[in-house]
Amino acid sequence: MAAALMSPTPFFRRFLTQRSKPTISCCSHSFKFKRQYTSVMIVPTGIGAAIGGYAGDALPVARALSTVVDCLITHPNVLNAAMLYWPMTNTLYVEGYALDRFAEGLWALQPVHQNRVGIVLDAGIEEDLRLRHLQVADAARASLGLPIIEYIVTDTPLEVEKWIDPETGKSTGRIRHPDSLIRAVRNLVNRSKVNAIAVVGRFPDDDTDDVDDYRLGMGVDLLAGVEAVISHLVVKEFKIPCAHAPAMSPLTMSLSLSPKSAAEEVGKLWIANNFIFGGSMTLEFGN
Incomplete structure (x- = not known):
């Protein structure tokens, strides 16, 4: 809701x-x-x-x-x-x-009824991968009737970096060009009056060894920490909802996949859920 x-x-x-x-x-x-x-x-x-x-x-x-x-x-x-x-x-x-x-x-x-969703696509996303994400947006509009108003490509690649904190063992990271993300969101808000944002950042493709434990249900989600960093940045600055989806190349098939991580195999464009939730996330206003 x-x-x-x-x-x-x-x-x-x-x-x-x-x-x-x-x-x-x-x-x-x-x-x-x-x-x-x-x-x-x-x-x-x-x-x-x-x-x-x-x-x-x-x-x-x-x-x-x-x-x-x-x-x-x-x-x-x-x-x-x-x-x-x-x-x-x-x-x-x-x-x-x-x-x-x-x-x-x-x-x-x-509670509110619905949000107007704007999409921010990382300039670092390859053209074919960008097109696939836009096709998902078209599907969400046509099949679900979601108010996805406009998309924008950042003026500079965000350069997402992720790592495991050696002291805490948790995943974290950063984007090297946060100002580019802020400018893109500001343009959407000012031009199209959107009040929810879906961000798609180009993430580094994982080495199989880095994600084996996670896929077996024993490791840490390497993407989650920096995804939170990205959404927090937008919400803190604009006080509107933000959800993030990583753009990545698909991993090779695993024959020993944990049910806990198996949902990742359903599809490789995770932005679809962000449209569904972005249309119904909280609309945020700060103090």
């Missing part, structure tokens, strides 16, 4: 002072607080979590939890299973940076 995220209003601030734990409704009426029980489900990204550290393997847990709460608030690492997902009407899908601000009491959530 979609939600809007904004600075607490004076009423909301009074409400926060009157009760020890703020609640939020999954209904479409803002600040009614009709629901009695709200739960937040978080699975940290890129740390090799036993449940949720792979390709949407926390989704069954989220589905179960959603049946015993009035409103479930969670994030992409829980609900994204590459090309697979499961819609839940009482669940709010919130990008990680926005979820942090909500947990701090700085932003509030309000």
